[in-house]
Amino acid sequence: MNTLPRFLRQAWTALRFLLLATVVLGLLYPLAIFGIGQAVVPFQANGSIIKDSAGKPAASALIAQVSADNSGTQSPLWFHARPSAAKWDPGASTASNLGPNDPKLLDAVKAARAAIAAAEGVKESDVPADAVTASGSGLDPEISPAYARLQVPRVAKAHGLSPATVQAMVDRRTVTGLEAFLGQPSVNVTELNLDVAAAAPGSAAPAK
Amino acid sequence: MVFNVASFITQVAVLLLLLVLVHKPLGFYLARVFEGTKSTRVERLFYRLAGVDRNTEQSWSIYLRSVLVFSAVSILVVFLLQRLQGVLPGSNSLPGVDPWTAMNTAISFATNTNWQVYTPETTMGIFVQMCLLAVQNFLSAAVGIVVVVALIRGIARTRTDRLGNFWVDLARTSFRVLLPMAALAAIVMLIGGVEQNFWSTDVTNQAAGITQTIPGGPVASQEAIKILGTNGGGYFNANSAHPFENPNVFTSLFQVFLILLIPSALPYAYGRMVGDQRQGYTVVGVMGTLWLASTVLMGWAFAGAEGTATAAAGGLGEGFEQRFGAAQSSIFATATTLTSTGAINVAHDSIPPMAGGITMLNMMLGEVAPGGTGSGLYGLLILAIVSVFIAGLMVGRTPEFLGKKIGPREMKLTAMYILVTPVIVLASAGVTVLLPDAVANAPASGPHQFSEVLYAFTSAANNNGSAFAGITTSGPYLSSVIGVAMLLGRFLPMVLVLALAGSLAKQPKIPASSGTVPTHGWLFGSLLLSVTVIMTALSYFPALSLGPLAEGLLK
Numbered sequence: 001m002n003t004l005p006r007f008l009r010q011a012w013t014a015l016r017f018l019l020l021a022t023v024v025l026g027l028l029y030p031l032a033i034f035g036i037g038q039a040v041v042p043f044q045a046n047g048s049i050i051k052d053s054a055g056k057p058a059a060s061a062l063i064a065q066v067s068a069d070n071s072g073t074q075s076p077l078w079f080h081a082r083p084s085a086a087k088w089d090p091g092a093s094t095a096s097n098l099g100p101n102d103p104k105l106l107d108a109v110k111a112a113r114a115a116i117a118a119a120e121g122v123k124e125s126d127v128p129a130d131a132v133t134a135s136g137s138g139l140d141p142e143i144s145p146a147y148a149r150l151q152v153p154r155v156a157k158a159h160g161l162s163p164a165t166v167q168a169m170v171d172r173r174t175v176t177g178l179e180a181f182l183g184q185p186s187v188n189v190t191e192l193n194l195d196v197a198a199a200a201p202g203s204a205a206p207a208k
Numbered sequence: 209m210v211f212n213v214a215s216f217i218t219q220v221a222v223l224l225l226l227l228v229l230v231h232k233p234l235g236f237y238l239a240r241v242f243e244g245t246k247s248t249r250v251e252r253l254f255y256r257l258a259g260v261d262r263n264t265e266q267s268w269s270i271y272l273r274s275v276l277v278f279s280a281v282s283i284l285v286v287f288l289l290q291r292l293q294g295v296l297p298g299s300n301s302l303p304g305v306d307p308w309t310a311m312n313t314a315i316s317f318a319t320n321t322n323w324q325v326y327t328p329e330t331t332m333g334i335f336v337q338m339c340l341l342a343v344q345n346f347l348s349a350a351v352g353i354v355v356v357v358a359l360i361r362g363i364a365r366t367r368t369d370r371l372g373n374f375w376v377d378l379a380r381t382s383f384r385v386l387l388p389m390a391a392l393a394a395i396v397m398l399i400g401g402v403e404q405n406f407w408s409t410d411v412t413n414q415a416a417g418i419t420q421t422i423p424g425g426p427v428a429s430q431e432a433i434k435i436l437g438t439n440g441g442g443y444f445n446a447n448s449a450h451p452f453e454n455p456n457v458f459t460s461l462f463q464v465f466l467i468l469l470i471p472s473a474l475p476y477a478y479g480r481m482v483g484d485q486r487q488g489y490t491v492v493g494v495m496g497t498l499w500l501a502s503t504v505l506m507g508w509a510f511a512g513a514e515g516t517a518t519a520a521a522g523g524l525g526e527g528f529e530q531r532f533g534a535a536q537s538s539i540f541a542t543a544t545t546l547t548s549t550g551a552i553n554v555a556h557d558s559i560p561p562m563a564g565g566i567t568m569l570n571m572m573l574g575e576v577a578p579g580g581t582g583s584g585l586y587g588l589l590i591l592a593i594v595s596v597f598i599a600g601l602m603v604g605r606t607p608e609f610l611g612k613k614i615g616p617r618e619m620k621l622t623a624m625y626i627l628v629t630p631v632i633v634l635a636s637a638g639v640t641v642l643l644p645d646a647v648a649n650a651p652a653s654g655p656h657q658f659s660e661v662l663y664a665f666t667s668a669a670n671n672n673g674s675a676f677a678g679i680t681t682s683g684p685y686l687s688s689v690i691g692v693a694m695l696l697g698r699f700l701p702m703v704l705v706l707a708l709a710g711s712l713a714k715q716p717k718i719p720a721s722s723g724t725v726p727t728h729g730w731l732f733g734s735l736l737l738s739v740t741v742i743m744t745a746l747s748y749f750p751a752l753s754l755g756p757l758a759e760g761l762l763k
Binding site for chain 2: 007010011012013014015016017018020021022024025026027029030032033034036037038040041044045046047048049052054056057058059060062063065066067075077078082090091092093094095096097098099100101102103105106109110113127128129130132133134135136137138139140141142143144175179181182183184186193194197
């Protein structure tokens with residue numbers, strides 16, 4: 001028997017198999033998960049969107065939200081997120097992909113350390129590692145409690161709040177317990193900045 | 209970022225406990241699916257519509273041809289529909305995918321590699337991701353599983369040339385195993401915070417004057433099978449480091465569990481199908497030992513935090529996500545490279561040099577601990593045959609494996625299997641480093657630059673898909689060589705495995721005698737472990753010395 005027709009018949013079977021499998025696995029399955037998500041956990045399914053006091057979507061709790069100028073310097077009014085190779089653009093997640101011995105990375109780390117120490121008025125050795133290293137996604141909304149503590153005086157002053165009040169906000173947004181043990185203690189900057197804005201209405205309008 | 213040893217030990221213990229608890233019931237279920245003869249009414253309808261004769265079993269060559277034809281059709285369809293993205297619905301206003309990228313991606317997803325030469329956010333719309341790539345995540349994982357099932361049948365059956373029906377095996381694995389498990393996993397991920405929608409959301413922080421567009425998509429459904437099927441192709445560029453794919457440390461630990469789940473349950477199914485449960489325990493014991501050793505080694509390398517830039521930063525951080533921490537990321541990096549997954553929750557390019565070396569070594573082991581879905585088990589069974597061959601040489605008898613003679617034909621197939629992947633990796637990396645234009649795609653310098661190239665080909669030929677992502681591989685040269693490496697690295701081993709299955713199935717079963725080397729227990733397990741490690745070390749040691757070892761040792 002000629003093998004070519006048999007080969008073609010198999011290809012025809014393969015094509016039909018693929019098409020049918022696509023209906024089940026590529027349409028019905030994701031739509032079912034979509035339905036379950038909307039019915040059971042709509043907040044998570046829709047991207048953990050936090051609303052402001054007016055009920056308008058203000059941020060995603062999972063995505064860094066940063067006010068920065070064109071050179072990538074973050075606004076002195078708010079808590080700063082970690083450096084980002086994606087410039088905190090939610091549509092362009094990426095890491096720097098620089099090696100641990102890369103001279104470019106070494107320079108970037110040193111420059112970031114000096115800049116942060118100057119801006120916060122602390123010693124260079126007090127700046128923690130997460131403050132000077134770009135995250136894996138470029139959208140990491142979280143920083144270490146040490147880096148948050150460093151920023152409390154600056155943010156408190158910018159909004160006319162007492163440092164104790166702002167530190168209390170930081171503590172409230174610090175992950176603790178089992179999650180902090182398995183991962184590590186961290187503070188969600190996106191949520192923290194919204195807390196600060198809510199506590200100090202008006203002061204956030206262009207401060208200059 | 210501090211490496212928390214207590215957290216590391218806790219997570220490893222939790223994973224071990226969960227896998228030990230689950231591998232038996234799941235393995236039992238898998239064996240029942242593969243040995244079952246009944247079809248449900250829906251399946252019968254499916255077979256009728258697809259034109260599958262469910263009652264006919266195939267010889268090894270027809271089984272192989274079905275594997276190859278199905279994969280070729282998948283590659284062609286995925287390629288063509290990516291090219292047509294611009295005129296299809298669900299494109300998110302993105303144009304048709306560039307031909308080099310489309311071909312590389314089609315091969316990548318049909319071979320269970322999920323090497324991503326593209327940036328998903330700006331290249332692939334919802335249709336391509338959901339209806340093409342995620343579907344291949346299911347089917348390529350299922351193809352890996354059915355090939356090992358055919359091999360197990362070849363070992364278990366006697367005097368026959370029939371190995372089962374590829375189409376029936378593929379449908380059963382997809383719909384009875386992967387689909388229900390992925391659905392459960394997706395629901396857990398949804399609750400954990402992974403999104404599942406079809407729109408992006410504009411958000412405005414009034415106080416700070418920031419406007420963002422938060423990307424949406426059917427992420428949970430895709431993430432579940434990406435991880436469960438040891439695929440690894442992320443919905444977003446940052447993969448499992450992206451907060452929407454992996455929102456917290458719990459989902460991250462859950463992902464590691466899912467990566468290891470099916471590959472570590474398959475040995476139990478194997479033991480059951482060959483009628484000797486000890487065989488399965490020995491195999492899974494070897495897998496588990498290697499996994500544990502590699503995980504501890506990786507933890508050590510992460511804790512060391514070597515590197516000039518890392519030291520200047522005051523510790524690990526570059527490429528890490530704050531919420532996972534170094535312990536979880538080291539466990540993830542091990543699991544993803546010991547299997548054919550290649551998802552990442554930390555940028556592998558930025559981890560300490562020795563840790564980068566371990567990720568490569570894990571892939572070079574042939575991804576057998578516990579390996580990709582199906583491919584891990586057939587890889588280790590091939591190494592088991594090498595082990596009985598070596599033991600047979602020592603006692604001066606024709607080696608046997610579960611009552612089947614390992615003659616010249618079987619040994620030739622086995623030897624070729626062992627050689628195929630190292631040849632692809634070393635030849636393609638070797639040629640590439642001779643081409644200055646190609647090397648220029650890796651932006652690092654010194655040993656790290658070589659590591660970026662070596663990692664790319666190791667990952668491609670072993671169908672892993674992770675990367676030292678500093679390297680740019682979207683140009684015609686690298687994308688096509690990597691495409692060829694993925695194809696050969698996937699299908700040449702499968703050809704050999706199925707040929708071996710065919711020749712084992714034909715044989716009668718010879719009863720064990722006093723000269724038979726038992727293929728279970730501590731002694732054989734240790735031999736298998738040594739063979740696995742030595743084979744790898746011999747093949748790849750020179751290449752590893754030039755890359756990560758040099759970078760880690762030279763200060």
